[in-house]
Amino acid sequence: xxxxPLLGSRRFVVGSLFVLLVLAAAVxxxxxxxxxxxxxxxxxxxPSRAHPxxxxxxxxxxxxxxxxxxxxxxxxAIAPPLVAAVLGTTVGLAAGYYGGLLDEVLLKLMEFTLxxxxxxxxxxxxxxxxxxxxxxxxxxxxTFWPSTGRLVRAEAISLRExxxxxxxxxxxxxxxxxxxxxxxxxxAPVVAVNTSFQAGQAAxxxxxxxxxxxxxxxxxxxxxxxxxxxxxxxxxWWTSVFPGIALALMILALNLLGDGLADTWNVRGRVRL
Amino acid sequence: xxxxxSFAVFLFRRLVSGVLLLAVVTAATFVLISLAPGDxxxxxxxxxxxxxxxxxxxxxxxxxxxxxxxxxxxxxxxVAQGDLxxxxxxxxxxxxxxxxxxxxxxxxxxxxxxxxxxxxxxLGVIAAARRGGTIDATITVxxxxxxSLPVFWLxxxxxxxxxxxxxxxxxxxxxSADDPGGIVDVTRHLxxxxxxxxxxxxxxxxxVTRTATAxxxxxxxxxxARAKGASERRVLFGHALPNALxxxxxxxxxxxxxxxxxxxxxxxxxxxxxxGRLLYDSVLSRDTxxxxxxxxxxxxxxxxxxLLADVVYRVIDPRTRFR
Numbered sequence: 001x002x003x004x005p006l007l008g009s010r011r012f013v014v015g016s017l018f019v020l021l022v023l024a025a026a027v028x029x030x031x032x033x034x035x036x037x038x039x040x041x042x043x044x045x046x047p048s049r050a051h052p053x054x055x056x057x058x059x060x061x062x063x064x065x066x067x068x069x070x071x072x073x074x075x076x077a078i079a080p081p082l083v084a085a086v087l088g089t090t091v092g093l094a095a096g097y098y099g100g101l102l103d104e105v106l107l108k109l110m111e112f113t114l115x116x117x118x119x120x121x122x123x124x125x126x127x128x129x130x131x132x133x134x135x136x137x138x139x140x141x142x143t144f145w146p147s148t149g150r151l152v153r154a155e156a157i158s159l160r161e162x163x164x165x166x167x168x169x170x171x172x173x174x175x176x177x178x179x180x181x182x183x184x185x186x187x188a189p190v191v192a193v194n195t196s197f198q199a200g201q202a203a204x205x206x207x208x209x210x211x212x213x214x215x216x217x218x219x220x221x222x223x224x225x226x227x228x229x230x231x232x233x234x235x236x237w238w239t240s241v242f243p244g245i246a247l248a249l250m251i252l253a254l255n256l257l258g259d260g261l262a263d264t265w266n267v268r269g270r271v272r273l
Numbered sequence: 274x275x276x277x278x279s280f281a282v283f284l285f286r287r288l289v290s291g292v293l294l295l296a297v298v299t300a301a302t303f304v305l306i307s308l309a310p311g312d313x314x315x316x317x318x319x320x321x322x323x324x325x326x327x328x329x330x331x332x333x334x335x336x337x338x339x340x341x342x343x344x345x346x347x348x349x350x351x352v353a354q355g356d357l358x359x360x361x362x363x364x365x366x367x368x369x370x371x372x373x374x375x376x377x378x379x380x381x382x383x384x385x386x387x388x389x390x391x392x393x394x395x396l397g398v399i400a401a402a403r404r405g406g407t408i409d410a411t412i413t414v415x416x417x418x419x420x421s422l423p424v425f426w427l428x429x430x431x432x433x434x435x436x437x438x439x440x441x442x443x444x445x446x447x448x449s450a451d452d453p454g455g456i457v458d459v460t461r462h463l464x465x466x467x468x469x470x471x472x473x474x475x476x477x478x479x480x481v482t483r484t485a486t487a488x489x490x491x492x493x494x495x496x497x498a499r500a501k502g503a504s505e506r507r508v509l510f511g512h513a514l515p516n517a518l519x520x521x522x523x524x525x526x527x528x529x530x531x532x533x534x535x536x537x538x539x540x541x542x543x544x545x546x547x548x549g550r551l552l553y554d555s556v557l558s559r560d561t562x563x564x565x566x567x568x569x570x571x572x573x574x575x576x577x578x579x580l581l582a583d584v585v586y587r588v589i590d591p592r593t594r595f596r
Contacts, residue, residue, distance in 0.1 A: 120571060128306065
């Protein structure tokens with residue numbers, strides 16, 4: 001079983017525990033935490049018993065806002081990389097296994113989508129079409145899958161010539177059987193590692209867009225909180241420090257998770273962070 | 274004509290496919306930008322732009338009255354002749370605006386790339402040499418931490434500490450108002466953005482160098498070198514590192530290509546007058562010709578950087594043979 005050894009990886013355990021913690025925070029925020037939009041007279045107040053992380057320039061409680069912002073980060077960190085994993089794996093396996101014209105076309109497509117940095121595409125799309133979270137998600141999925149596809153393709157090419165594939169074919173297995181029963185399992189580690197690194201990137205890109213003011217204005221985003229804090233760096237450090245820590249820890253956790261997977265399954269060097 | 278399979282032929286083929294790729298990317302970005310909701314002419318006219326005649330003039334000037342395929346075609350044709358169009362908001366040709374901002378961007382990017390290559394490779398090799406030990410663990414954790422820090426947040430923290438609190442360094446810009454342009458002045462302004470920018474890169478290069486060097490260290494030629502009595506330093510830097518450089522070059526040239534992207538956030542935090550800041554301003558002001566030009570420029574950098582990577586592989590790795 002591939003999963004048992006993961007529990008022995010400190011990085012994997014720490015990373016996934018933190019992600020679960022953030023998940024719990026998001027659930028807690030949805031049902032029990034206070035109103036993140038409620039303003040008050042106590043503006044830019046430092047950390048206190050009433051406001052553990054202080055308040056912002058409109059007197060809103062920063063801790064409440066961080067808890068409520070967790071959902072935004074989680075959505076964007078989970079959905080697009082997963083879609084990209086499914087799409088990239090399917091395309092990569094087909095291209096690597098069958099080769100030929102299909103491979104050529106897919107390679108060109110992958111090359112094409114890797115030329116313009118995804119942050120730029122996301123920035124332009126968000127600014128011109130409105131930075132709805134789903135739109136950012138679509139851009140991320142559309143730009144993540146080619147890199148997944150390229151990785152899987154390379155794995156599939158090296159796997160398709162191996163003896164066990166020969167053996168399987170010699171007893172009558174068709175291409176579909178070989179791909180789904182043999183190759184899929186063997187490319188899974190690479191895909192999993194790549195997907196968790198992409199999750200970290202997705203969180204970072206969403207925060208970056210919100211920081212630049214082109215994010216989803218109807219949602220609470222840690223990046224947008226950092227943008228608001230920009231004006232109070234000298235006077236109210238807590239407006240920047242706490243949302244920043246939340247964001248950095250979230251990305252660190254996702255990268256730790258990916259690192260743990262890579263070390264345990266020994267695919268480091270094949271997937272680049 | 275050089276012989277088939279020579280490096281020149283390989284480069285030529287890569288160049289041609291690169292140019293074709295750029296043409297497709299340019300057309301695609303142009304279409305994407307054109308499809309955005311909102312009236313571009315209205316945006317260009319600004320607040321007072323209700324005058325229909327003025328709007329018509331802008332439409333004609335930007336060829337907005339023509340069908341989209343025609344616009345794409347004529348844009349590609351102009352680009353091929355070195356004409357990137359005219360930015361009404363900047364009040365000058367797009368090419369001039371890009372060239373004016375290029376030095377600042379290059380200064381920041383070159384400093385960051387040089388710093389991170391130096392520190393990244395050295396730290397990565399040390400970590401690989403001591404793998405499993407305390408030094409390795411420290412370097413690895415540091416690099417993972419640095420990689421996870423959002424650049425804009427790190428920038429904020431550095432500004433809050435070194436500019437606002439301690440007043441050691443300027444918070445933003447590239448030159449002071451009172452003593453503009455001296456080397457010392459520009460360097461003082463460069464410290465924070467370059468540090469912020471390179472920290473992320475160092476992290477990446479450390480990780481890649483460590484992995485690749487660790488893999489090289491178990492090869493037979495390393496054992497052979499040790500058997501011949503080579504010093505550990507010689508084994509590391511003379512034998513293992515050269516064989517581990519390929520992925521490092523990939524990362525470095527990869528970043529050369531996206532110097533613009535990372536720079537959008539860094540330049541915004543530090544008000545650095547480079548291309549990233551220009552791109553951000555163009556996005557906000559909907560300066561479509563400027564934006565199309567910048568995206569094309571960015572894509573060209575990626576293509577050129579990939580080409581450069583192939584050349585460097587050839588230099589650092591004599592085993593590399595091309596079709």
